[in-house]
Amino acid sequence: MSSTQFPPFTSTNLNSTEEIKQFHASAIKTGSFRRLSSRLLTLYSNPKLGNLEYARSVFDRISKPSSLCWNTIIKCYVENNYSQEALVLFCQLLHQSLVLPDNFTYPCVLKGCGRLNAIEEGKQIHGLTLKCGFGGDIYVQSTLVSFYSKCGEMDLARTVFDRMSSKDIVSWNCLINGYVGSGDIGTARELFDEMPEQDLFSWTALIDGYSRFLDAVNVFKAMLKEDVKPNDSTLVSAMSAISGLGLLENGIWIHSYMDKNKYEYNGVLGTSLIDMYSKCGGIESALSIFHAISRKKLGHWSAIIVGMGMHGMAKETLELFEEMKRVGMRPHGITFIGVLNACSHTGEVNQGLHYFQQMVNEYRIAPTIEHYGCAVDLLCRAGRLEEAKNVIDKMPMKPNEIIWMSLLSGCRNHGNIDLGEYAAKRVIELDPMATGCYVLLSNIYAAAGLWDKVSELRKVMKAEGLAKDPGRSSIEHGGMVHNFIVGDRAHPQTKDIYSKLNDMKKRLHAAGYKPDTTQVLLCLEEKDKEAELAYHSERLAIAFGLINNETGKPIRVVKNLRVCNDCHVVTKLLSEIYSCEIIVRDNRRFHHFKNGLCSCRDYW
DNA sequence: ATAGGGTTAG
Numbered sequence: 296m297s298s299t300q301f302p303p304f305t306s307t308n309l310n311s312t313e314e315i316k317q318f319h320a321s322a323i324k325t326g327s328f329r330r331l332s333s334r335l336l337t338l339y340s341n342p343k344l345g346n347l348e349y350a351r352s353v354f355d356r357i358s359k360p361s362s363l364c365w366n367t368i369i370k371c372y373v374e375n376n377y378s379q380e381a382l383v384l385f386c387q388l389l390h391q392s393l394v395l396p397d398n399f400t401y402p403c404v405l406k407g408c409g410r411l412n413a414i415e416e417g418k419q420i421h422g423l424t425l426k427c428g429f430g431g432d433i434y435v436q437s438t439l440v441s442f443y444s445k446c447g448e449m450d451l452a453r454t455v456f457d458r459m460s461s462k463d464i465v466s467w468n469c470l471i472n473g474y475v476g477s478g479d480i481g482t483a484r485e486l487f488d489e490m491p492e493q494d495l496f497s498w499t500a501l502i503d504g505y506s507r508f509l510d511a512v513n514v515f516k517a518m519l520k521e522d523v524k525p526n527d528s529t530l531v532s533a534m535s536a537i538s539g540l541g542l543l544e545n546g547i548w549i550h551s552y553m554d555k556n557k558y559e560y561n562g563v564l565g566t567s568l569i570d571m572y573s574k575c576g577g578i579e580s581a582l583s584i585f586h587a588i589s590r591k592k593l594g595h596w597s598a599i600i601v602g603m604g605m606h607g608m609a610k611e612t613l614e615l616f617e618e619m620k621r622v623g624m625r626p627h628g629i630t631f632i633g634v635l636n637a638c639s640h641t642g643e644v645n646q647g648l649h650y651f652q653q654m655v656n657e658y659r660i661a662p663t664i665e666h667y668g669c670a671v672d673l674l675c676r677a678g679r680l681e682e683a684k685n686v687i688d689k690m691p692m693k694p695n696e697i698i699w700m701s702l703l704s705g706c707r708n709h710g711n712i713d714l715g716e717y718a719a720k721r722v723i724e725l726d727p728m729a730t731g732c733y734v735l736l737s738n739i740y741a742a743a744g745l746w747d748k749v750s751e752l753r754k755v756m757k758a759e760g761l762a763k764d765p766g767r768s769s770i771e772h773g774g775m776v777h778n779f780i781v782g783d784r785a786h787p788q789t790k791d792i793y794s795k796l797n798d799m800k801k802r803l804h805a806a807g808y809k810p811d812t813t814q815v816l817l818c819l820e821e822k823d824k825e826a827e828l829a830y831h832s833e834r835l836a837i838a839f840g841l842i843n844n845e846t847g848k849p850i851r852v853v854k855n856l857r858v859c860n861d862c863h864v865v866t867k868l869l870s871e872i873y874s875c876e877i878i879v880r881d882n883r884r885f886h887h888f889k890n891g892l893c894s895c896r897d898y899w
Numbered sequence: 900a901t902a903g904g905g906t907t908a909g
Contacts, residue, residue: 333903333904334903340904362904363904364904366904367904370904370905397904397905399904399905400904401905402905402906406905432905432906433906434905435906436906437907438905438906440907441906441907463906465907466906466907468907471907472907472908494907495908496908499907500907528908531909532908563909
């Protein structure tokens with residue numbers, strides 16, 4: 296819109312900082328600053344512009360700020376994530392100003408309290424709203440619901456909500472969001488069904504709440520059926536669920552929906568798409584999305600670097616990382632997570648350590664516990680266990696169970712009993728219910744033939760009520776997700792699957808396969824151990840994939856645990872025997888099996 | 900003289 300259509304002094308269309316500054320300058324020149332100060336303050340306070348300093352300087356030049364001015368500057372601080380300062384201003388408003396807070400003020404400060412998790416301050420302000428007669432204001436009440444929710448006080452949020460004499464869609468959404476945030480998706484769902492009508496926020500909240508489950512995708516589809524048009528946030532939530540589950544077919548579907556409806560990928564949607572394709576095993580698609588984005592932002596670069604790292608493409612990852620720096624993009628902490636992981640997955644230990652140093656020294660990024668986790672992982676995978684232990688001992692924060700699990704896992708892979716026991720003790724101190732830890736330790740004992748120690752561990756697990764987390768694998772076919780657990784016989788095609796497994800077994804043995812039973816947890820006869828391996832969940836999924844794969848497309852399996860050594864050997868052979876590419880996502884990375892080889896080059 | 904400023908994803 297051209298500015299000539301609107302006289303500068305009355306224009307409401309000043310959208311850029313530059314335009315506002317011109318307006319500001321002319322207001323001073325013509326002596327109309329006093330008259331326009333409140334308008335200027337509002338313009339500078341636009342949260343999209345981030346002009347907090349200008350807004351404040353205008354506010355400070357207003358001699359007797361009206362409640363409108365107070366409200367605007369307080370909101371500006373909240374929106375720019377300086378809620379602490381917003382509360383300071385609110386106190387000044389209470390004690391030092393000529394005007395009193397009004398019904399517009401309270402929602403702003405309460406929002407600030409929510410952001411700060413300032414439960415006590417919020418409760419006091421809640422009291423004030425009642426005292427000042429704003430207890431029945433729907434905006435104040437909804438913000439209170441939201442505030443208590445953010446502070447984890449669902450009972451209080453519910454009480455405020457139940458006491459509201461009239462509720463609108465926003466009040467319901469605030470409460471639903473609260474239950475979603477507290478992880479109570481059941482109650483969130485009940486409220487969603489109970490509310491008089493749902494809007495985009497309600498749907499998005501529900502999709503968000505189902506994040507790690509297939510329901511998220513189904514709710515998204517139901518929403519489209521109701522002709523509610525998703526916005527960026529909805530799509531991000533839906534894609535995040537798809538990524539978590541690794542549902543490539545669904546991912547392609549949502550992408551084509553977005554294409555058809557002309558969504559823009561230059562912002563957060565591009566990042567989500569890259570992330571989604573990477574995590575669903577479509578790294579080529581992730582790359583083409585990335586390359587098609589004309590003005591690549593930090594999020595896009597980081598997403599593709601993290602994604603390629605997961606696929607073990609260390610060389611390409613590092614090349615892109617160097618290119619990113621060359622074009623003047625400054626990496627942040629998450630980018631380095633991707634870089635370190637890439638090095639870890641291919642065993643580029645020294646290069647990884649070099650990048651860790653670069654992050655600290657050149658980019659002045661303080662390593663988080665996740666970065667130390669990467670460094671420990673890097674060393675552990677390579678068998679440099681003592682060095683890893685050294686990193687743990689010297690890191691500035693208390694190591695968490697993830698870090699000790701990395702060490703333990705390294706000890707399993709490199710057969711270090713003493714350090715393994717030490718790491719396992721640390722894990723159990725932090726998380727007594729850590730099943731995976733018992734399993735890894737058992738693996739160490741089993742590999743060393745210490746069967747009495749294995750059975751001792753099993754007794755402890757039994758006494759503690761710990762069951763081994765069963766291996767689960769899923770595969771998409773014909774618009775459905777098929778899930779398998781070890782020794783599963785629940786699938787409608789079970790008969791075919793087991794006869795395929797039999798066929799696989801024969802052909803594997805003919806190809807010279809010898810089962811590797813060293814990682815079987817149970818103290819069983821050699822024959823029974825082999826049987827245990829033969830029904831690992833990914834083999835059921837692969838058998839299912841082979842039966843139903845007429846198209847010659849890769850078979851894509853998503854697993855909840857790490858691939859065991861034996862399954863890894865088997866999957867390599869199967870890719871050759873059946874001339875079929877098999878792509879497995881385990882809980883850490885991707886394995887692309889083709890022609891008898893795996894992309895991880897047996898290092899994982 | 901009058902309008903303007905508020906609540907739900909980040």
